[in-house]
């Protein structure tokens with residue numbers, strides 16, 4: 001357990017019992033040392049020009065040299081940590097592999113650790129607490145940490161790692177355990193009165209546990225929280241970067257009161273336990289207002305609850321930063337800036353369609369236009385744009401909202417999602433009558449979206465004239481940089497990448513799994529897009545009911561880069577893995593060019609026909625109320 005400092009001098013150890021503590025701290029902090037820039041220069045990390053550049057910035061706008069070099073991407077977090085270790089002559093701690101001890105985490109406590117951004121690593125044999133810092137600490141910080149821990153040793157580590165490890169170590173869920181114990185001590189009767197009375201008390205264990213789950217979900221950047229009653233436990237999972245991972249397991253008995261608590265928060269009927277219900281509520285976590293959409297469904301072991309978290313303060317991603325190649329952005333802008341027509345965004349739930357639509361909206365909105373949105377729910381509030389939330393419970397659907405909006409002289413209309421024939425029909429009509437419509441649709445790819453429209457009963461000639469472009473998109477998982485390793489790829493994978501891009505990565509890499517990426521090998525996401533432009537030839541093919549395969553081939557011949565190509569390009573650039581491409585983008589038939597869908601020979605209805613029952617029964621109703 002005890003790991004001696006490799007090269008540590010006594011000077012990074014501080015002891016409360018030392019009579020000369022104050023002087024030791026002062027002299028350590030103010031000691032004459034080699035300059036950071038000099039160390040980085042000598043180690044060949046930066047060159048003289050880069051250093052001069054950074055020093056100039058420092059001169060004019062202040063700040064630490066390390067921060068400036070990081071900002072300018074001349075050094076990595078790890079190179080900076082290594083240089084600081086050299087400068088201060090204190091050992092380097094690699095938090096990607098080091099496992100912090102609970103004893104140390106408890107000894108320092110969340111407040112102090114976060115205040116000084118130090119990650120407690122271990123308690124050494126003599127009770128000395130080893131703390132990892134990412135930047136030089138000041139006198140006051142060292143004094144406070146020494147007073148609290150009695151004996152400390154300072155180590156240096158990468159700042160990003162420290163921030164992430166702090167979130168993990170002081171996870172809100174780790175602190176849920178005491179409330180779970182408290183809950184187990186209280187004998188809960190099954191009757192509702194008891195359950196409700198618990199809710200009144202904000203300190204009740206159940207309230208605390210629910211709060212902890214929500215707080216941790218938000219901090220972990222989860223898009224959804226799943227609370228699943230099973231036979232022996234209630235499993236809580238978070239969806240982060242598109243994949244579910246276990247967050248905590250709770251005693252089975254906590255299931256019913258948790259669901260009651262959440263139902264009360266969202267004004268649902270707490271007695272109803274069998275019929276599915278959905279609702280919403282808002283919470284504030286770390287000063288951020290979060291909208292929560294809740295869906296409750298009765299399962300054999302109790303009610304399964306899914307919470308979708310919408311962070312209203314998240315920043316909008318500009319169109320140019322979404323990950324579309326510049327040439328695609330250019331053509332895309334031409335389409336969306338036209339005075340009329342329709343642009344559809346397609347992909348499965350969680351593929352970032354809303355992000356793309358919002359980024360587009362900021363590009364097309366200006367003071368000369370009346371821009372109106374109809375959304376379910378409104379995920380981000382724009383200044384100067386009229387946003388209308390739909391509310392199916394009181395009977396305001398996308399179709400109703402759209403009809404209302406059309407009477408208000410709109411220029412650009414964003415319809416959150418086209419999920420029924422009526423909305424599809426009104427949107428098509430709007431696009432044909434001098435409005436620009438932006439919307440999203442559940443479909444595998446851009447070409448499939450055209451077929452979805454036809455399946456909904458819109459006549460091909462109307463589709464051909466109304467739709468000006470379709471974006472197909474996916475979010476790929478980014479390979480974790482902290483644990484990247486090289487590996488020998490499967491021959492099939494090599495072939496796929498070579499076929500799609502004509503190129504191969506210089507080195508095949510993947511994430512091994514580390515503390516930083518919770519063992520998944522992935523951290524963060526990156527988008528891939530394909531833009532189908534409805535050109536004269538494509539339009540002609542739609543009118544003549546061509547197969548998906550034919551339309552796709554035409555689009556490719558006219559320059560469309562497919563999602564599969566784009567995703568494989570990311571593999572070449574080392575940003576993601578073939579496994580993730582196969583999981584996310586690859587659909588059988590894409591490679592072989594087989595038609596993915598039936599073509600347009602289903603019975604179709606025309607726009608002007610009287611209301612006919614929609615010919616499609618497979619509308620994604622399961623997403624209603626939770627997804628955009």
Ligand SMILES: [Zn+2]
Pocket residue numbers: 480481482483484511512513514515516517518519521522
């Ligand atoms: Zn990793």
